[in-house]
Amino acid sequence: MEGSNRMRRSIALIFGVILFCSNAVSQSSALSTIAGNSIQLSPSEAVTSTKLRARELTIPAGTPVEIEAAYSVSSRDMRPGEFLSFRVLVPIRIDGVTLIDPYSLVTARVVQAKRGGHWGKAGKLTWMMQDVVAADLTRVTLTARQNLPSGQNGISGTSHGGEVAAKTIVFGALLFPISPLALMSGFKRGEDAILPQGKRFIVYVANDTRVKVPTERNLAP
Known part of the structure; x- marks a missing residue:
């Protein structure tokens, strides 16, 4: 009986570890998506910066x-x-x-x-x-x-x-x-x-x- 209880606790612990790892992977994926969006905005900002650049001419x-x-x-x-x-x-x-x-x-x-x-x-x-x-x-x-x-x-x-x-x-x-x-x-x-x-x-x-x-x-x- 005691051996059976130990096995149940071991199985529960394994499931807990798997669930924790799954949540960690999800959060990491979300952060990667946000970072990707930020990187995608950079070209737009670069274009705006180029448009505002002045040209110098001489009279x-x-x-x-x-x-x-x-x-x-x-x-x-x-x-x-x-x-x-x-x-x-x-x-x-x-x-x-x-x-x-x-x-x-x-x-x-x-x-x-x-x-x-x-x-x-x-x-x-x-x-x-x-x-x-x-x-x-x-x-x-x-x-x-x-x-x-x-x-x-x-x-x-x-x-x-x-x-x-x-x-x-x-x-x-x-x-x-x-x-x-x-x-x-x-x-x-x-x-x-x-x-x-x-x-x-x-x-x-x-x-x-x-x-x-x-x-x-x-x-x-």
Whole structure:
């Protein structure tokens, strides 16, 4: 009887060991499946990383950029050191990739601003180009004259100097006894220099400039 009980306990122990091993194998299989799924996600993440990788291109010095005045300004209202705003009309593309978009902001700095003066002297507004914002927000330095970094753009008002001088001579001859009145004609001012909205200019990239663009932009038509 005692031998029979020992045999039963041995059989029960064997079944217990088999059941434990079976559970361990199942858990190991589940962990392997999860690990496999994690490994399968890696290629997708790699593709995403590749798409976000940037390509670097160079805008050569001397590249022409067509711009227009963003709004009207008068030499009467401007001061040296203030800024003027322009915008790009035609996009700049290198190897089929757009590096400077249309309507990108272009900045210039006023170097001279004079209102129309007495004796018919015309007003004057002169500025120096600063830069344009590229697709990656890089500031691309510009110049008004090709191969001349310090080149300037400018406009002048209408001069009435000749007209005033002629009137002064006539008044001086006809009204000699009261010739001081002839000086009154000298108070006629020349016209202020006006930069009208939409006025177009061609400016140039001053230096070779590197611009980084995402891969997606390379696929744009």
